[in-house]
Amino acid sequence: MNLPADPSVEAGPSSAGPASAAGRSDGRVTTASNTKWLLETKGITKRFGAVEALSDVNLHVAPGEVTALLGDNGAGKSTLIKCLAGIHEPEEGQMIFDGHPVRIRGPKVATGLGIETVYQDLALCDNLDIVQNMFLGRELTNSRLLDEDSMEKQARQTLAELSVTTVRSIRQLVGSLSGGQRQAVAVAKAVMQNARMVIMDEPTAALGVAQTAMVLDLIRTLRSRGIAVLVISHNLNDVFKVADHIAVLYLGRLAVEAPVGAFDQQSAVYAITTGRFDPNTIEASATVQAIE
Amino acid sequence: MTRFSEPSTEAGSDVSATQPPEQVVTLLDPASAADNMRDYLRAWIVRIKNGESGMLPVVLGLILIVIIFQSQKSVFLSAGNLTNLFTQSATYILLGMAEVYVLLLGEIDLSIGYVGGVAGVVTVATAAPPGDHPWWVAILAGLVVATIIGIIQGLVITRLRVPSFVVTLAGLLGWEGVLIFLADREGGTNGGGTIRLSNSILLDLVNGNLSVAAGWIVLVLGVAGFAVFLIARDRHRRRHALVVPPLGLTIAKIVAVAVAGFAVVAICNTNRGRIVSHPVQGVPWVVPIVLGIFMLWTALLGRTRFGRYVYAIGGNAEAARRAGINLGRIRTAAFALTGLTAGLAGVILASQLGSISSNVDGGSLVLYAVAAAVIGGTSLFGGRGKMLYAVIGGLVIATIANGMGLIGLSASAQYMVTALVLLAAASVDALARRNSTRTA
Structure with a gap:
């Protein structure tokens, strides 16, 4: 398996990434000796015509950890997750999933690997209830008729496992749910398909305080289940509440990749806006390599 | 669902606490109201206020139209005209x-x-x-x-x-x-x-018309089948602790179908012929035909x-x-x-x-x-x-x-x-x- 310290891995953020943070007091940060990346990209490059949306991106996502993907508008966050979700296929580069090189040619391949994506628009049908949404496209049938009972049982179990306890009935229409609950349904739908990695695009955008707290709890639950979570967010407060690692995209390049402890709000903003790590942060200079 | 090997430890315990109280009211949903008929009715009223009035307006409108026509022309509600x-x-x-x-x-x-x-x-x-x-x-x-x-x-x-x-x-x-x-x-x-x-x-x-006896037999079989289907489904779901509509609602549905069916068959089985020696009575074939297609298409959609x-x-x-x-x-x-x-x-x-x-x-x-x-x-x-x-x-x-x-x-x-x-x-x-x- 591709340990970050493996000499065969090309030099770069991977060898200076989370592994170097072994000495930090934060117990959540994993060390080189027990880290196994679930997903690793090597030199991912994606062009749209003459525009290079992503160039030479080396991203690392570990199981049971929350990786926050930061970057200004147009930095390439959406393009990167679409590459991971199989919607785009990068022109160059390699992806290694669970130790094996993979080519994610389509959404079906991604979900087959266990990579589930929760898009910002959530892709839910407001006119269907929670169970119907969770099983959309994967309905259980019994002699060609829908097996509502089994679906309802499974849906309820998944929601309970995710500690989603605020919905009054899993037979209520998704259109009647709050923003946080809709997010929870979308995540539950993803997790129910044996997800090993969940990508969430702006999960807390447009949510109120209480709803945001609920979604952050949900992310923590996923992490405690050993699922790798990759979160895109503009809200640094939320990022600092749940993330274990932070990866910053700047103009299509992965500028910084480091444990969350290496950042504070100010240095994160600095990294997002300049693509460089804040030189004033001493700890960072020892643990993080910034691509310039 | 065994993929989650370990129980949730840190998250979730305070989820309900973070829920604002007003949400609980707006989320009140008929299907969730479990076995209590009164809760169900209250949820139904909330739902109507929220715009999910369903068929209520059109049924009320139909009754209104019938009352207007009947007041204008007493033959409107006669067996012959209704058939x-x-x-x-x-x-x-x-x-x-x-x-x-x-x-x-x-x-x-x-x-x-x-x-x-x-x-x-x-x-x-x-x-x-x-x-x-x-x-x-x-x-x-x-x-x-x-x-x-x-x-x-x-x-x-x-x-x-x-x-x-x-x-x-x-x-x-x-x-x-x-x-x-x-x-x-x-x-x-x-x-x-x-x-x-x-x-x-x-x-x-x-x-053409079904014979009078055939009309009644079809009615009894149809209502009995509907009742057995609903009650069996509810019992099965209750046994598996799934969401079940209150018993009162199920009974109300069965009674409504039985009453409507009885009314249709009774109306159609009344002699609507003008000549005494040649009674015209019975449910027109088209009624069970349309009903059958309706049930088939409802099953296909649902x-x-x-x-x-x-x-x-x-x-x-x-x-x-x-x-x-x-x-x-x-x-x-x-x-x-x-x-x-x-x-x-x-x-x-x-x-x-x-x-x-x-x-x-x-x-x-x-x-x-x-x-x-x-x-x-x-x-x-x-x-x-x-x-x-x-x-x-x-x-x-x-x-x-x-x-x-x-x-x-x-x-x-x-x-x-x-x-x-x-x-x-x-x-x-x-x-x-x-x-x-x-x-x-």
């Missing part, structure tokens, strides 16, 4: 159900009036001399033609991505042309484009993957696409079913008229069909509607036409009143929706 009303509503109900399939997708089919007409001509001509084919061959021929027309239109809509409004508008014009051509050719020059229906079984579809996908596409086509649903195939199948159901309506129309001609007013029929579906509560924007809505809406349309005919209102007044009813129904729906989006 007449049931048979008159069959065409509207069938066409309305045909339209529901495509309306659920957020599409529309303007051609079904003439598709039904073409199917009617094919059926009547197949049963007529010189072929004299048996009734079932004739019906099959008509339905196959109607289904193929639906498939063709569906393919043009999905493959060439031409809006359904345009494709079926072309169908509205084109199939009228085909109808006139066929009616003129089969009816012959001296027939004036009219083909008489001579097959007795086809005529009996609308004009209990199969196809039906689920129709709702999903109407609700959020992009979500359906990402879920791996083949949008083109589902849409085409829905247009095929619309064609098939319109074909059934054409056969029933031919049976009712005893003939079919190039004068079938498919343009008005399709508008009545859309009106029937919308009056019942089907959304023109897709994702919301039921076959039951078309039944209620078709009854409303037929009741208006029947009652105003009895009162002796002119055609001009009939059109205007029908327009007002349609507008009122659509407005109630729109107002309710606006309320619901505001609260959501």
Whole structure:
């Protein structure tokens, strides 16, 4: 398996990434000796015509950890997750999933690997209830008729496992749910398909305080289940509440990749806006390599 | 679900605490209200206030219309007239159900009036001399033609991505042309484009009656079957700790179906003949036929993957696409079913008229069909509607036409009143929706 310290891995953020943070007091940060990346990209490059949306991106996502993907508008966050979700296929580069090189040619391949994506628009049908949404496209049938009972049982179990306890009935229409609950349904739908990695695009955008707290709890639950979570967010407060690692995209390049402890709000903003790590942060200079 | 090997440790314990209290009220949902009838009724009222009034306005409206007509003309509620009303509503109900399939997708089919007409001509001509084919061959021929027309239109809509409004508008014009051509050719020059229906079984579809005893037997079997189905399902779900409607509601549903069924059979079994020696009584065949199609289509929409996908596409086509649903195939199948159901309506129309001609007013029929579906509560924007809505809406349309005919209102007044009813129904729906989006 591709340990970050493996000499065969090309030099770069991977060898200076989370592994170097072994000495930090934060117990959540994993060390080189027990880290196994679930997903690793090597030199991912994606062009749209003459525009290079992503160039030479080396991203690392570990199981049971929350990786926050930061970057200004147009930095390439959406393009990167679409590459991971199989919607785009990068022109160059390699992806290694669970130790094996993979080519994610389509959404079906991604979900087959266990990579589930929760898009910002959530892709839910407001006119269907929670169970119907969770099983959309994967309905259980019994002699060609829908097996509502089994679906309802499974849906309820998944929601309970995710500690989603605020919905009054899993037979209520998704259109009647709050923003946080809709997010929870979308995540539950993803997790129910044996997800090993969940990508969430702006999960807390447009949510109120209480709803945001609920979604952050949900992310923590996923992490405690050993699922790798990759979160895109503009809200640094939320990022600092749940993330274990932070990866910053700047103009299509992965500028910084480091444990969350290496950042504070100010240095994160600095990294997002300049693509460089804040030189004033001493700890960072020892643990993080910034691509310039 | 064993993939989560360890229990949740850190998260979730405070989730409920983070929920603002007002949310609990707005989320009150009938299905969640468990076994308590009072809770259920309260949730139902909340739901109506939130704009999910369902069929309540249209049922109240239908009762109001009936009261008005009865006060104007006492013969309105006579057994003879009501039985007449049931048979008159069959065409509207069938066409309305045909339209529901495509309306659920957020599409529309303007051609079904003439598709039904073409199917009617094919059926009547197949049963007529010189072929004299048996009734079932004739019906099959008509339905196959109607289904193929639906498939063709569906393919043009999905493959060439031409809006359904345009494709079926072309169908509205084109199939009228085909109808006139066929009616003129089969009816012959001296027939004036009219083909008489001579097959007795086809005529009996609308004009024949079940025997009095058969009507009662069908009623008892139907209600018993419905009751057993509901109670067995509830018991099974309760045993597996699934969401179950309160017992009171289930009983109320069964009683409502039993009372309505009893009323229909009792009315139809009353002698409506004028000659004492020749009693005319019994449930017209068309009533159980429409009921059977209604139940079949309801099961297809509610209990199969196809039906689920129709709702999903109407609700959020992009979500359906990402879920791996083949949008083109589902849409085409829905247009095929619309064609098939319109074909059934054409056969029933031919049976009712005893003939079919190039004068079938498919343009008005399709508008009545859309009106029937919308009056019942089907959304023109897709994702919301039921076959039951078309039944209620078709009854409303037929009741208006029947009652105003009895009162002796002119055609001009009939059109205007029908327009007002349609507008009122659509407005109630729109107002309710606006309320619901505001609260959501």
